[in-house]
Amino acid sequence: MNLIDLGLAVLALxxxxxxxxxxxxxxxxxxxxxxxLCLYAIVGAIALLTLRTTYDExxxxxxxxxxxxxxxxxxxxxxxxxxxx
Amino acid sequence: MxxxxxxxxxxxxxxxxxxxxxxxRFPDVYIxxxxxxxxxxxxxxxxLAGTAFAMGTTEAAVKxxxxxxxxxxxxxxxxxVIGRAAYRAGAPLWDKTVVDELQxxxxxxxxxxHEPPVR
Amino acid sequence: xxxxxxxxxxxxxxVWALLVFLWALAMSNVRVAWEILTPxxxxxxxxxxxxxxTRGGWExxxxxxxxxxxxxxxxxxxxxxxxxxxxxxxxxxxxxxxxADIARLERTLxxxxx
Numbered sequence: 001m002n003l004i005d006l007g008l009a010v011l012a013l014x015x016x017x018x019x020x021x022x023x024x025x026x027x028x029x030x031x032x033x034x035x036x037l038c039l040y041a042i043v044g045a046i047a048l049l050t051l052r053t054t055y056d057e058x059x060x061x062x063x064x065x066x067x068x069x070x071x072x073x074x075x076x077x078x079x080x081x082x083x084x085x
Numbered sequence: 086m087x088x089x090x091x092x093x094x095x096x097x098x099x100x101x102x103x104x105x106x107x108x109x110r111f112p113d114v115y116i117x118x119x120x121x122x123x124x125x126x127x128x129x130x131x132x133l134a135g136t137a138f139a140m141g142t143t144e145a146a147v148k149x150x151x152x153x154x155x156x157x158x159x160x161x162x163x164x165x166v167i168g169r170a171a172y173r174a175g176a177p178l179w180d181k182t183v184v185d186e187l188q189x190x191x192x193x194x195x196x197x198x199h200e201p202p203v204r
Numbered sequence: 205x206x207x208x209x210x211x212x213x214x215x216x217x218x219v220w221a222l223l224v225f226l227w228a229l230a231m232s233n234v235r236v237a238w239e240i241l242t243p244x245x246x247x248x249x250x251x252x253x254x255x256x257x258t259r260g261g262w263e264x265x266x267x268x269x270x271x272x273x274x275x276x277x278x279x280x281x282x283x284x285x286x287x288x289x290x291x292x293x294x295x296x297x298x299x300x301x302x303x304a305d306i307a308r309l310e311r312t313l314x315x316x317x318x
Contacts, residue, residue, distance in 0.1 A: 003094065040126065043129055059145055074166055100237075120275050127229065164272045164273075181245075186253040
């Protein structure tokens with residue numbers, strides 16, 4: 001078990017923690033934050049997979065995921081503002 | 086190169102894990118937002134920097150550099166947007182919050198939500 | 205030429221502001237990490253109105269983002285007339301101490317932007 005595998009396992013654990021918070025809520029804001037953290041875990045996992053497989057194409061996936069994550073959070077913020085938590 | 090990359094990645098992954106634990110443990114949405122998502126964002130920036138170091142190519146350095154800059158622009162904006170929206174939607178503050186000077190500046194669905202509701 | 209010379213002349217201040225910001229980022233991360241790992245909470249959260257000397261636009265945005273980026277503080281709302289910020293902080297001791305903290309960050313930022 002090398003460093004990359006260990007890192008992937010830890011990121012998976014963080015993802016699970018984020019999912020627990022997203023399910024528990026209680027407010028929409030909490031779920032938005034949890035979704036944010038899950039996205040971070042996914043981006044980190046893609047970065048580690050790039051190292052593991054040495055497929056350079058994954059680097060573009062990281063770029064796009066970072067950009068989309070930003071836009072998605074703003075959209076979620078609008079949703080939080082509109083609905084009563 | 087590999088040593089620096091490994092160190093950055095370990096630290097970053099550790100920060101993301103801390104953010105996950107904090108997300109579960111902290112008592113209200115503002116504390117969760119201010120404490121955990123930024124730690125997670127910084128953690129991811131470190132992981133990306135470590136990846137660039139470990140790959141060691143110019144392409145990786147440039148792309149990860151752009152992703153890190155995006156991360157540093159995006160993380161505070163999304164934190165602010167969610168916190169602001171949560172306050173306006175009336176998400177309650179933790180019981181031990183000592184001062185709330187924002188109260189009265191914006192309209193909330195129910196006033197003083199950190200006190201028990203009057204029946 | 206002024207718009208070229210200005211930023212170059214301010215370059216040391218810009219680098220210094222960046223370093224101060226990174227240092228604040230690291231220290232507050234350590235503090236929050238400690239809070240997460242040790243059982244029980246020693247937090248005294250508060251929302252404080254922070255008067256700023258920023259002139260709106262870029263400066264206020266940058267200051268609000270720097271405040272939000274450091275774990276433990278979160279700018280919730282901006283008063284668009286007076287450019288005051290409403291900041292949620294985790295470790296509130298006194299108004300003076302907190303305002304002094306923000307003012308230190310603000311001074312280094314304003315030296316870099318003006």
